[in-house]
Amino acid sequence: MARSDRLLRLLQAMRQMLPPITASRLADETGVSLRSLYRDIDSLRAAGARIEGERGYGYRLVEDFALPPQTFDRLEIEALVLGLGEVQTLGDPELAAAARSTLAKVAATLPDEREQQMLHAISQVYRPGARYALDVDMGLIRQCCWREETLAIGYRDADGAVTAREIKPLALAYHQNVLAVLAWCCLREDFRIFRADRIADPRPTGKSFRPQRVSLLRDYLEKLNARR
Template sequence: MPAPITAARLAAATEVSLRSLYRDIDALRAAGARIEGERGYGYRLVEDYALPPQTFDRAEIEALALGLAEVRSMGDPVLAEAAASALAKITATLPDDREQYLVHAISQVFRPTSRYEPSPHMETVRAACWREEALRIGYADKDGAATERVILPLAVIHTDRTQTILAWCCLREGFRMFRADRLQHVDPTGTSFRPRRAVLLREYLSELDQRRSPATGNDRDERV
């Protein structure tokens, strides 16, 4: 039986804080994983049927490592922490040989700077998407002209340069893209548009199919 692995070593290997690591271990135990050990001693995952070893092959593990590393480097601190936590949970379920593939993945992400500056409003936007709740936003177009809008947020789009919110704009009565770096304020309204989100997304995809042409860059103020 392998020796316990210290919390410090696990935290360093998965690039999370000790606090996050302890929280993840508690979450795995709550989900039924048999993890022996305690703080100050070390931890060992006992294989059982509650949490069977993952059967990812080497290429799949490379893809997981690369994808999570990319999320950590984007510039969104909430998603970066979530990616690190997910990596720790996946690592804990892998057999020893597969764990080494993940911890020492050959595919790496290097960005001297984050892809974009973090927006203080994105967690509110994501929560509203999941809750299907309308938002009141202050938004500045590319020329700096400010408007107040009520939007129905549908999805967050990650491009090479910015986070963009796909939404139904109640002011324009149409689908619009709002750049996260142009949001001036974001306030929940408490008004639900459930269960319209799935329907609106289908309508938007249908519009894209009908246009069948790439963006020209000569968009209106709230488009990207």
């Protein structure tokens, strides 16, 4: 295998594997010796890739400038256009704007031939309107997910009755016709899926649940697996 191909394969492995990634795992994935792997990591760092970690502790790819967008092939460009086009229809203005901005930035870095392929992408997303009609501030909810901060909300059930809740938002779930928030409900002391269109007046409480987030997600996944 040519050295350039080997370096690209190493970068791709570091993008896909969960950090920290041990040198032995990377060596197995790329089919090289540990000695060659250490040299390859040094070469990637010299080329501009920001790789944290060291021998004996594992590695993490933080910033990757060694593989710019112009290396996307035609099918990858089509996937980008399709995926980002779908995001623009999700009904959350903040996220839709981010998708448009991302697509513009990618297009600006492509050479002329690849840019024409992006404009000519055969997979386009056309919808007559936003998929989700929402009055709630999803930007605020998203920020609390990122900050791992508890939210106070009013939640309306199917009969229209509203209860005050305090929740620990873990993730946003995009279903076919419903945008929802996966959270730990402090009132019910259990996991709940809250429909975004039934959430009213979300307010950050200033209380962090950061030390609990990983264990909460692990417990939720274990519950899902137990139901299968």
